[in-house]
Amino acid sequence: MTSSEIRENFLAFFKGKDHTIVPSAPMVIKDDPTLMFTNAGMNQFKEYFLGNSKSKYPRIADTQKCLRVSGKHNDLEEVGKDTYHHTMFEMLGNWSFGDYFKKEAISWAWELLTEVYKLDKDSLYVSVFEGSEDDELELDKEAYDLWKAIVPEDRIILGSKKDNFWEMGDQGPCGPCSEIHVDLRSAKEKSKIPGASLVNQDHPEVVEIWNLVFIQYNRKADGSLESLPEKHVDTGMGFERLCMALQGVKSNYDTDVFRPILKEVETITGETYGSDPKKDIAMRVVADHIRAVAFSIADGQLPSNGGAGYVIRRILRRAVRYGFTFLGLHEPFLYKLVKVLVTQMGSAFPELKKQTALIENVVREEEHSFLKTLEQGLILLDEVIAQTKDKEVDGQKAFELYDTFGFPIDLTSLILSEKGYTLDEAGFEKAMQEQKSRSRSASEVAKDDWQVVHPNGEQEFLGYDQLKAEVRLLKYRKISTKKEGTQFQLVFDKTPFYPEGGGQVGDKGYLEVPNGDVVYILDTKKENNEIVHYAKNLPKHLNDPLTAVVDAESRARTARNHSATHLLHQALREILGSHVEQKGSAVHAGHLRFDFSHFAKLTNEELKRVEDFVNERIHEHLPLQENRKVSMQEAMNEGAIALFGEKYGDQVRTIRFGDSIELCGGTHVQNTAEIWHFKIVSEGAIAAGVRRIEAITSDATREYFREKEEQLDEIKAHLKSSGDPVKAIESLMEDNAQLKKELEALQKDKAKGLKSEIKKELEQINGYKFLSRKVDIDAGAMKDLSFELGQEEENLFLLLGAEKDGKALLSCYISKDLAASKGWNAGQIVRELGKYIQGGGGGQPFFATAGGKNPDGLKEALDKVRTLIS
Ligand code: ATP
Ligand code: MG
Numbered sequence: 054m055t056s057s058e059i060r061e062n063f064l065a066f067f068k069g070k071d072h073t074i075v076p077s078a079p080m081v082i083k084d085d086p087t088l089m090f091t092n093a094g095m096n097q098f099k100e101y102f103l104g105n106s107k108s109k110y111p112r113i114a115d116t117q118k119c120l121r122v123s124g125k126h127n128d129l130e131e132v133g134k135d136t137y138h139h140t141m142f143e144m145l146g147n148w149s150f151g152d153y154f155k156k157e158a159i160s161w162a163w164e165l166l167t168e169v170y171k172l173d174k175d176s177l178y179v180s181v182f183e184g185s186e187d188d189e190l191e192l193d194k195e196a197y198d199l200w201k202a203i204v205p206e207d208r209i210i211l212g213s214k215k216d217n218f219w220e221m222g223d224q225g226p227c228g229p230c231s232e233i234h235v236d237l238r239s240a241k242e243k244s245k246i247p248g249a250s251l252v253n254q255d256h257p258e259v260v261e262i263w264n265l266v267f268i269q270y271n272r273k274a275d276g277s278l279e280s281l282p283e284k285h286v287d288t289g290m291g292f293e294r295l296c297m298a299l300q301g302v303k304s305n306y307d308t309d310v311f312r313p314i315l316k317e318v319e320t321i322t323g324e325t326y327g328s329d330p331k332k333d334i335a336m337r338v339v340a341d342h343i344r345a346v347a348f349s350i351a352d353g354q355l356p357s358n359g360g361a362g363y364v365i366r367r368i369l370r371r372a373v374r375y376g377f378t379f380l381g382l383h384e385p386f387l388y389k390l391v392k393v394l395v396t397q398m399g400s401a402f403p404e405l406k407k408q409t410a411l412i413e414n415v416v417r418e419e420e421h422s423f424l425k426t427l428e429q430g431l432i433l434l435d436e437v438i439a440q441t442k443d444k445e446v447d448g449q450k451a452f453e454l455y456d457t458f459g460f461p462i463d464l465t466s467l468i469l470s471e472k473g474y475t476l477d478e479a480g481f482e483k484a485m486q487e488q489k490s491r492s493r494s495a496s497e498v499a500k501d502d503w504q505v506v507h508p509n510g511e512q513e514f515l516g517y518d519q520l521k522a523e524v525r526l527l528k529y530r531k532i533s534t535k536k537e538g539t540q541f542q543l544v545f546d547k548t549p550f551y552p553e554g555g556g557q558v559g560d561k562g563y564l565e566v567p568n569g570d571v572v573y574i575l576d577t578k579k580e581n582n583e584i585v586h587y588a589k590n591l592p593k594h595l596n597d598p599l600t601a602v603v604d605a606e607s608r609a610r611t612a613r614n615h616s617a618t619h620l621l622h623q624a625l626r627e628i629l630g631s632h633v634e635q636k637g638s639a640v641h642a643g644h645l646r647f648d649f650s651h652f653a654k655l656t657n658e659e660l661k662r663v664e665d666f667v668n669e670r671i672h673e674h675l676p677l678q679e680n681r682k683v684s685m686q687e688a689m690n691e692g693a694i695a696l697f698g699e700k701y702g703d704q705v706r707t708i709r710f711g712d713s714i715e716l717c718g719g720t721h722v723q724n725t726a727e728i729w730h731f732k733i734v735s736e737g738a739i740a741a742g743v744r745r746i747e748a749i750t751s752d753a754t755r756e757y758f759r760e761k762e763e764q765l766d767e768i769k770a771h772l773k774s775s776g777d778p779v780k781a782i783e784s785l786m787e788d789n790a791q792l793k794k795e796l797e798a799l800q801k802d803k804a805k806g807l808k809s810e811i812k813k814e815l816e817q818i819n820g821y822k823f824l825s826r827k828v829d830i831d832a833g834a835m836k837d838l839s840f841e842l843g844q845e846e847e848n849l850f851l852l853l854g855a856e857k858d859g860k861a862l863l864s865c866y867i868s869k870d871l872a873a874s875k876g877w878n879a880g881q882i883v884r885e886l887g888k889y890i891q892g893g894g895g896g897q898p899f900f901a902t903a904g905g906k907n908p909d910g911l912k913e914a915l916d917k918v919r920t921l922i923s
Contacts, residue, residue, distance in 0.1 A: 054170070056296045056310050060116055060401065063145045063290075066165050067114035070157075072147055075110075077402075079698040080118040080141065081354040081361055084554040084579055087222075089361045090120040094146030095221075095266075095287045097700065100582035101150045102226040102268055102285055106511060109703075111152035116292060117144045118348055118402070123364050125222070133338035133375065136304035137260050140368055141345035143292035151283035155231075158265050158286045159199045162233060166263075170299055176236045178252050178259075179204060182218055182229035183211035188278055193217075193229040196267070200231065210252050219266040219287075224274055224500065226281065230266040234259060235298045258303055263290040274502040306337050310397075314340040317393045322380045335379035342372035343390045343416075350412045351404040353636055353698035355740045356419050369416065370423050374461050377427060385420035388413045404697040408634075411650050411742050418741030423459070430460030434468060441474065448480020455481075456488065494535055501531045503544075506595045512584060513547035516560070516720060517681070520603040522549045524564075526595055540575070543586040549603050550586055552579040556638035557615055557719040560608055565600040566592045574601075607642040608720065610751065613728045614645040616677075616710065616721045617667060617750045620731070621647055622694070623713040624666035625746075628659060635696055636743050640719065643753060644734070648745045655736050655744065663746075667731040670711060674726040678709040688716055730754040804830070804838060811842065811851075821871055825852040825915045832862050832902065839866035839900065850877075850922070852886075854915050856908040861890035863903040863914060872898045877922060885921060889914040 054062070064074050078097035082088050088096060094117040101108045120141050121128040128138040149158070166172045179200050182193040192211070200209050212232070220227035236248035237258040251259040268285040270278040296308040306315060306326075315326050318336050326336050346356075349365045356366035369387065376382035391413045399406035437450050446469055454460040466476050505528045515522050524545040533539045553559035559577035566572060576587040592599060618638055625633045629651055637648035655663070680688075682704045689695065693707050693714045701716065708717045710725055722728060729751040739745045749757055765778065772781045807828060815822040828835065835853050843849055843866055851866040863886055865879040872878065880895045883903040887893045892905020 054299050056292075056308060057401070059170070059296055059299060060143075060145070060292065062169055063116070063165070064114060066169055067112075067147045067161075070112070070147075070161060072112040072114040073110040075113055075115045077115060077117045077143075078700050079352045080120050080348055081352040081698055083353075083698070086578055086580060089123060089364065091117060092119055092121050092124070092126045093117075094119070094144040094289045095148070098148060098150070098287075099221070102221070102287070103581050104281075104283075105581050105583045108150040111150050112148065113150075114147040115145075116401075117146060119144045120345055120349070122345070122368060129368070129371070132341050133334045135255075136257050136306055136337070137291075137294055137297070139293060139305065139341050139344070141341070141348055145290040145292050145295070147286070147288050149286035151285060154284050154286060155196050155265075155267050156199055158267070158288060159196065159231065160203070162263060162265055162288065163203050166233065170295075172235065172298060174204070176248070177204070178208050178210055178234040178236065178248060180210040180212040180217055180232045180234070180252065182231075183213060185214040185218065187214070188218075190218075190229075190278075193231075193267075196229065196231050207249060210249055212253065216253050219264070219268075220272060224272050224502070226268045226285070227270050227272050227278075228266060228268040228284075230264050232261045232265070233263040234261050235294075237298065237303050260294055261291075262294045262298060263288065274500065306340065311340050313393050313397050314343065314390055317390050318380075321386050321389060322382065324380065332379055335375040338375040339372050339380075339387065339390070342368050343387050343394060346372070346387070346416060347391055347394055347405060347412050348402070350415055351402070351408050351697060353696065355415060355636065355743060357740075366419065369419050370459065370461070373420055373423050374427075374464060377424070378464055378467060383424065385417045385424065387420055388417035391416065408650075408697070411634075414652070414742040415740050426459050427464070430454060430458050430464075431468070433458060434460065434465060438469070438472065438474060444473065445475050445477050448477035448482070449484050451476055451481050452484035452488075456484075498532055498534045503528045503530045507546065510546060512544065514551075514584060515547055516549045516551045516603070517679075519549045520605050520608060522547060522601055523598050524548055524601045525598060526592070529591060529595075541588045541591050542580075543574075543588055543591075544583055545586070545599075545601065548577075548584050548586070549601055550574060550577040550584065551603075551608070551720050552577045552584045554579055555717060555719045556618070557611060557640040558642070560603045562601065562603040564588070564592060565602060566594070567597050567599075568593065572599075609727075610642040610753075611640055612720045612722050613750045614642070615640045615717075615719045616708075616725060617671075617728050617731050617748065618645050618647055619708065619710060619713050619715050619717070619721075620667045620670045620725070620728075621645075621663070621746065621748065622649075622715070623670075624663045625649055625651070627666060628662050629655075635694075644747060644749050646745060646747050648739060648743055650742055651744050652742050654738070655746075660733055660736060664731060664733055670713070671725045671728045671731060673711065674724055675710040676724050677721050679721070680707045680709075683707060727751075732757060800830075800834065804834060808838060808842065811838075812846070815846065815849075821848040821850055821868075821875075822846055823850045823919075825854075825918050827854045827856075827911060827915060830855060831857055832864070835862065835864045836900070836902070839864055842866070843868060852882075852915060852918050854911040856911065859906075859908065861892065861905045861908040861911050861914075863887070863890065863894065863905075863911075865901050865918075867899050869899050875922075882918065882921060886914040886918060889917065 068074055078091055080091050082091060100106050118141065122140050129140060131138040132140050167174050181197045181200060184191040197209065217230050219230045234252045236243065248259055266287040268287055269281055271281055272278055293305040293308060293310050296310055297305050300308050302308055305311060315336060318339055319326055324332055326333060346365060346369045354361050354365055356362055356369055372387055376386055391409060395405050395409050433454055437446060451462060451465050454465060455462050462481060469476050506526045524547055527544045527546055529541050529543045531539060531541055550560040550562060562574045564572040570593065572588050572590055572592050574586045574588055578585055618640055622635055632650065634650045636650055639646040685701055685703060685705050688705050688707050691714055693716050695701065695716050705716050706718055708715055708721055731748060731750050732754045733746055733748045735747045737745055769778050772778055774781045811824060815824050835855060839851055842851060847868060848871045849866065849868045850871065853864050855862045863883050865883050867877050867879050878898045879901040880897060883894045883901045887903040887905055889910035890905030891907040891910065892903055894903025895901055
């Protein structure tokens, strides 16, 4: 069975069991403060498990793009070394939200594996939660009995809390699980060691393929469990592992998911996969990582210096490093794999196909710059080695190389061992741990349990129509971070506050409390589909009705910038072409930022046309046409632009101004006239093929122009001319150039004169020529003069002193032969003399300089040199 058929069969099977099939959510998560990447199929359904909202469908199945490279699930370091963990993988899953439970989940899983996929029953093992004393939980008897009816008891393995109890995080929904494992070994090996003893023992041929989680508890902040009123099923099956089991191979990399990519790696390197274990690891790393990187870029996450972008950059660099070190690839190569990946997965994941060129460009550029870093790192490492005396390189130094220059530690170790050096690994580890705990404590958030004031209901967002509303507090909790200190998160039954999302910042404002107090709302965010308000303190009477008031001024300015962003998007597509796609946007009260795919710098002419286009739409006074609830299909038919990497529901909201129509949840002006004016303030590249425009609107443009005007007035005042300042500046520049020329000529003359003066003054002492005197030239001229004289005179000792801008300068020149024969060192001499001018200096044995803050000491320094060398 091909991998495509395997995927299709899974979905068809559960469709047949009344499941609704939904598309994969984006792999890169936006607007969720708790998670950067989707790491399991259930992420997109978190809100249902938490009871914040109700799923429209009681049963769902899908295949979900997952990435396990950070946080709770981090498999990065395993990837490539083993044959069944990936960074990016697909998780096939079926869900029940308060609908079916263990019985159906278990029997359907078995039916699918053994009857549809026809996996050999004798090669399967299942596990059941054995119970845990900490939680006073007993064996999951219900699951055990269900399995006992299907498989022989010696194939049921009891598992501990670590393997068989699943939790979403430190708090929240959780429950026991049953895993299904497959034993891929040969009959002969099976007869030697029973498979049951290898389950969950990291054996490469006895691996977990499916995890059935039965969510029936809620973990509270104090660690205790409470039973959930509604029970849910959450299952996840590794697609690549399933393909391995069904295609009769013993490694995920031997399935048709990975073979084509590996084949291309073979072509690029000229190596054969399977011939050298070290190179095999590197080839697997490369084949795996290009998927993670390509899918992230397709989801709109570019490699960058922080957050999710940095995680992606690290994955890409890990692949480059393995290629560089083990496959001898010193030129960009990863980008060449993109086409194969697209051919193979482009029809299941159209976002890949549509953005092939962008992905290739971004990857190639990243590779290029990292390879440069590697080259520089190699030079720095040589310096570190040169400073190392006892053959062991300081761990702290290696850490700096890693931390500041991004030079990978495994490469450091490898190079050191090749050169016969070792690395102080303990020192490196220590430095690493120190840094980790520093960054961890800064970002860690401690959260108390939610305190319920009024029982949960569905929450209503009023912010499209109202900026003020009577609200009731449903629940709150205390959170604290090192940076922000203690804050309270508040959830209301309804709210006019817009939560950060779609690039637009969250609203600020305040709550009016009946006794006259106010509680300031500092920010608003969405968490698990709930609108959460951040406040510094709590209202005194939690039960009282409160008036929630949004900061109207800030909201209005933000709305103008948001609507202008849509017009800008439209302008770019009109003027540059329809290849322009939004790659990021940030809408604040003060300015807007828009990132988009385009391959060249915008010319001034293009920028002007874009500005004009937007300003024309503003002056046309286009009214807002908002449609809050249309089907996705209708919106697309109308021509709405949907962004890759966004999660859309069945019902979407469209925002139209004239011909600009977008899917958008943000807040907008009622008429483009409110934007008043649009001005681009900067344009530049943020990655290969991705550009960024920053712009302002309304009152911000007024201030911008006023500032420019004031600047111009100041310039005119300086120019002391009321005429055209450009002409005045041009003539100043001409004068300046002329004066410079004259000055240079004069200085040359002066230097010539000085040189012949000095030649006359040279004193003959015991076979060398000596002079120590004050001159009136700058440091550069002192050096030039010294070297010129050195060329013309043999055995020269020349000490020059000068005063420049209230500081003292000394330069000492000694002919090389003279320095050697007398054992003089110009560097030492200026250091000695430096004390007279209250300064210091240094240099080489034949030329050195010193600077100091006491020009009055120059005379003494120039005099003292005679005694110093005699
Ligand atoms: P393992 O112990 O093998 O790391 P897990 O316990 O972390 O697996 P789950 O979190 O239960 O796995 O995920 C459900 C399924 O997803 C697993 O049964 C497995 O088939 C698959 N899976 C998990 N992690 C990976 C990965 N890094 N690469 C590929 N498939 C994975
Ligand atoms: Mg795991």
